[in-house]
Amino acid sequence: MKKYIKPILSIIIASVLAVVFIAPLLWMVSISFKDDVEAILPNLNIIPDHPTVANYVNVLTGGDLNVPIWRWVFNSLFVGVVTTVLVVAIDALAAYGLARLDVPFKNVILAMIVGTMMIPSIVWFLPLYAEFSKLQLIDTYWALILPYTSGAFGVFLLYQFFTSFPKEIEEAAYLDGANKFQIFYRILLPSAKPALWTLAILTFMGVFNDFVWPLYATNSDEMRTLTAGIAIMTQGSYVNSPNKMMALSTIATIPVLLVFLIGQKSFVKAVTQSGIK
Amino acid sequence: MEGNFNPHPASQAPIETPMNRSFQTRTVKSKWKSQFTSSLFVLPYLICFVAFLAYPLVYGIVMSFQDYELLSSKHAFVGLKNYIDIFKKGDYLHTSFFQGLLGTVKFVVYSVPFLIIVGLALALLVNSLPAKVRSVFRTIFFTPYAISASVMAVIFIRVFDTNAGLLNIVLSKFHLPSQIGWLTDLPWAWIALVGATLWWTIGFNMLIFINALNEVSEEMYEAAKIDGANAWQRFLYITLPSIRKIMIFIIITSTIASFNIYAQPFLMTRGGPGSETTVLLMNVFDVAFGQHKMGAASAMALLMALMIIVISIIQFRLTREREE
Known part of the structure; x- marks a missing residue:
């Protein structure tokens, strides 16, 4: 008992x-x-x-709240998906190159990338805004997407995967006359699928949920993302129609909650692995 | 390599691949060619890294020495003026920086202990559950982490509402004081901010603690049990020392996260009551986008980053020295 x-x-x-x-x-x-x-x-x-x-x-239907909600949904999904594809692609290439290939100054590049992970992002937030402002790209999809591509987390995550991948398989492929790109595309990418999905899920959730950068990087109603739009609305008189705000919030939560619940296992694994060993 | 299956038993010479030494010591020309094609892998990321991280980083330092007005194209070099203004009593920047810093430090002090203790408590609780239901509860406690800051704010503005808020209604059901101005009065505003933060982010710390707890050896607990140690003693003398490393990691990451506090007070209390919950990042953004003083804001941001880095190093040193 x-x-x-x-x-x-x-x-x-x-x-x-x-x-x-x-x-x-x-x-x-x-x-x-x-x-x-x-x-x-x-x-x-x-x-x-x-x-x-x-x-x-x-x-x-754009009633009482009078905001282009469908456009916001599109913006959030579009920016989320495009950024995720971009990040996974360039991070996978870079991580493989740094983990396995004869890239000059490999260790310097690695140290630089890991070093920036410790610097709070506020340091480059303002100059990044100034940069996009100068390029007249504020309030465009370029501004909403490109800044996320510089993150070091994905390179770091995939680097760890590629360094632990058995070398023998690659060596056998080189013997068969395959070149680096073929080996990367046909052997490494398929076997890295779980790691790539983890990165994709984390990136999508991070980008979809971020409100600070989209809040400052856009200024027209049409270019807002869901989270930036909602953040602005919490400051206005919209608080007086809580039922509509809650409906909007529910809509904004569904995509990311779905991704979270579907990818939960790999997400949990990634989070626990990001801790020190 | 020995003992591994070799798909090409005929070839006994060392295999040349871009990964090993024999390949790299081939002719200079083919070495260069190989280095070139290898660099192509890293190039796309490096371009993004330089354009959207390294360059802004350097540019931010330059900006902090300039009178950089957001709306003007002239950026006069002013030397250390922005930094001097921050430390000059009575200057607008001084008030903005130190008032914000006070708010941020208060939040760090109020939130970090709970982020660690509650995170560890939840992890211990989840681990004490029967294996069958463990993952269900782990998912439930972690789910708020998937919610965006904006939605979190919309929900909690209503939860903490004085008249129609969930919390005050529940309190009134228990006949407790229920007219509390959670977002408008002190000390309630801080309690509300810490509470919302715990709900939103504690799942992350919990997960990492669960992972650490699972690696503590079962044998040590068994041995302690035989020696007659009770549960509290086992926690104190086996669990805690075994998860020391992860504990340091959590203390540092939680402190950094709390130092970067922005969304919760910006969206929920708007810095109030008065300027009590106005935090440093809110003022950095205000100086940059409200006052259009990008240069001064950059100086504030750099000082803030410097403090975060110094605090992390001190925490790391302190916790490591104790070990030696």
């Missing part, structure tokens, strides 16, 4: 905490289905008295 007490106690405590962790998200979804009257009432109804999808219809 005694040996059951501890696990049961743990489950009870964990369950109470689980409610605390889920409650805010559940509340967001709940309010997004409430009508204008019920949404501002101080009650705890998780299931609304008069459930309605009117808020979603309203938000998606």
